[in-house]
Amino acid sequence: MSILNVENVTHGFGARRILEDASFRLLKGEHVGLVGANGEGKSTFLNIITGKLMPDEGKVSWCNHITTGYLDQSSTLTKGKTIRDVLREAFAHMYQMEQEMLGMYEKMSDCTDEEMAQLMEDVGEIQDMLEHSGFYVLDSRIEEYSNGLGLGEIGLDRDVGELSGGQRTKVLLTKLLLENPMILILDEPTNFLDENHITWLKNFLQNYENAFILVSHDIPFLNSVVNVVYHIEDAILTRYKGNYDDFTAMYELKKRQLEQAYEKQQKEIAHLEDFIARNKARVATTNMAKSRQKKLDKMEIIELGREKPKPIFAFTPARSTGRVVIETKDLVLGYDEPLTAPLNLLLEKGQKVAIKGVNGLGKSTLLKTLLGIQPPISGTVELDPYVETGYFEQEHAAGSHTALDEIWREYPGMTNAQVRGALAKCGLTTEHIESQLKVLSGGENAKVRLCKLMLQSINLLVLDEPTNHLDTDAKEALKSAVADFKGTVLLVSHEPEFYSDIVSDVWNLDEWTTKIV
Template sequence: MSLIHADNLTHSFGDKEIFKKVAFRLLNGEHIGLVGPNGSGKSTLLKLLTGRLLADSGSVTLHPKMTIGYLEQHYDLTANLTIRAFLQTAFADLYQANNEMEALAAQMESSLEQRVLDRYGELQECLIQNDFYSLDMKIESVASGLGLKALGMDTPAVKLSGGQRTKLLLGKLLLEEPDVLLLDEPTNYLDPGHIKWLTQMLRDYPNAFILISHDTVFLNDVINVVYHLEHQKLMRYPGNYEQFNKLYDQRKQELQQAFQKQQREIQKLEDYVRKNKARAATAKQAKSREKRLEKIEKIDRPKDLPKPRFHFSVVKQPVQTLLKTKDLEVGYRNSLLPPLNLTFKRGEKAAIIGHNGIGKSTLLKTLLGEIPAINGTLSFGDRVHISYFEQQALSSSLTPLQIIGDRYPQYSEKEIRQKLAQCGLLSKHIHQGINTLSGGEETKVRLCRLMLEQGNVLILDEPTNHLDVDAKASLQKALQAYTGSVLLVSHEADFYEDWVTKVWDIEEWTKQ
């Protein structure tokens, strides 16, 4: 059964066409991985399917009885509910029926009207059929799987961080089990254990979903079809992500061969027309070949998108000991961690790991002086110049050209364009407001800004969130080659394990 039918979707941003005549049918039970480079329009396509955006042309037809759930990259939660109460809204009709039944039970203490008894029986049967009495256990299981239970089920949702709110919405969607789930980067704020739990949930998900994720291991484990969005076109590949890569490489080779063969044929026909068109004896044959040329449906020249090339330079090396702390306690009102006695030396590259909410970002912000220490001391050595990449995305209507130009007025517009292009940003991206870019494009702008800073220590808080495969590989290579020092917060061990010199495991610190 076709749940979603997209027919000839074309969409542009300003005068830049994002995709053209995209068409597909989503079938019941299909587990789709929507892949493609940053800025190819993946998040935009999901918004078109939900009606949050309207296509320039084409149509989206949804099955009339279908339910759809959408997890977007950035979600603003305003409901004044606890974690438990918010998750219970996934079954709002059942909880409302239970409340009505309890009211009827109170009424029945003084009156046994047949009407009341009948209604009570109807509600009770409805709750039993829908397994209402095990819902609280089901809600707690999902909350535990996503790390929400550890925050306290009675914690107000409005007090949660952006990543925690995203997990809360994901939990609600998984409990609702809509006919179609649309998930945009669901693993960005999940610990490895939570990703493992979500992997099993999506493997067993009984309905269809379309998933955007740059975590290729996770993606490979949960999908059975790939939609590849590139060069404004959508191609469908059966199988998981590994199978897609093989088929994609094969298709690129075949397309290159077909293009070259067609070009040789076109060249041969054009040469014949040019040489024989003016000769009376061969003019008829030349005209025939000219008509053949006009009818040829030309194959576009295969082209690869530019790959990011990140590079971070060191202007002046600092002293041997960069950072030293003594009995440092970090947190807001209460200390999150035991007193820390840390030493960080020149040339070291450390990964800071631990589950979400344990205090990784708080530690970084304390070291940077953005949050005062609760107790203890910290000191930096001479000539330490820090360049900082924070988790929080830029939110501005300014374009990447303006943002980089305002920060670094010493660079010409041409130089800034070159730097942005080096980070994998196309001309269509650098003139858009940064708040209209995808998460991956916005991250590349901030990494470009970091490349231009005059520093010798990089402090990076989850820099790989939203980056596509090529950008992540380029960043990994750049950090490995960097001659300065690095403090990195990351939940992706395969990103850092080959080049860091030490690991600061905060969970181990809390056990001491």
């Protein structure tokens, strides 16, 4: 049974076509992966099907009485509530029923026999519904989901107003899963999860009985949970049966077949044009030439898809540091309270170090403390005097200025052509370069920020979850750039397949934390 139908949807922003005559259907229990390069329109498509955006043309229809849950890249929370309060909102209708039942019990103290009989019947019905829905074990269910996604380490009594952007996203994701909607819509859910929590979410989605639509650039994760793939490219939406590997194989086969058909047709066109040119002027063969021209005019010309600009990342090395780049003595990380035992760390020139550990234990805090952005609870950090740092932050607000302006603000001496050239090298088109940052996708914004880093002369590269929004081509390009960089690297990433073969050491915060993991 089809629970969602998208028919002939077309949408664009200005002159930019995002979707062209797109059709989509979601069947009961299907696990759909929505894939495509950065900026192809995945988030736009999700906004259209959830009603946040009206398409220019076409129709979106859901089956009746459907429940949906949508986690997008810009979901927000209101401060003043604890994490537990927010998670309990997933069961607001049950708590309402409980209040209704308690009100009935109060009425029983002063009512007629007839009213009592009716109240007892109503209370029994509500009691049965609550028991059947698992109302009396909700707290243990909340604890299970919270621990699975790493909220237990943060503490369920924390005010959501105190949380980082990544932690807030985890709260929203946990609430969404607790709601158990008939259709789950997830946009990059693994961005702020570490390896353990990604494994928990993977198992959850593999066993999820209802349908979901998932956007993710984490290919191993995507591959393990989907059974249908929809691919967006050049505003065209195409359906493939199977997981991501199946899609890749079929896509490459179709691409090769199209290229072969294109080459064959081009040879035929060249042959026809040559015949027409040689014979149209001769009386004896002019009719044959006209016949060939008619065939040429009626021919449906095969067009190859335009090649996407692939990013090329390369970091500019500054003069070399001394042997010891960073040294800490009895360093204790934290804000109001310690997150770690005293750390005595040594980062040497040329080392490439990945930092791993459960979320909330201070990976980003460690980076900020080492760079002097965040003061430690106690202890010292000493940097080589010749350190030139390039720092990619995990969270960064996008402004209303353009990508072009963003680079010019930092490098006012560059010419227009130089700025455009630098951004184009990162895989951004003229359209992206002239667009406001707030309308670009997460991946396009990340490429602008990486472009700024590439223009710096650095000998210490610090990257905090740089792959969160990047597509496959951009990840591969960044991986090569980090591997080729001659300086020192500190890297936080939840994707071992990104860093495992390019780093020389791994620092595991789980071994240093004072919190219970």
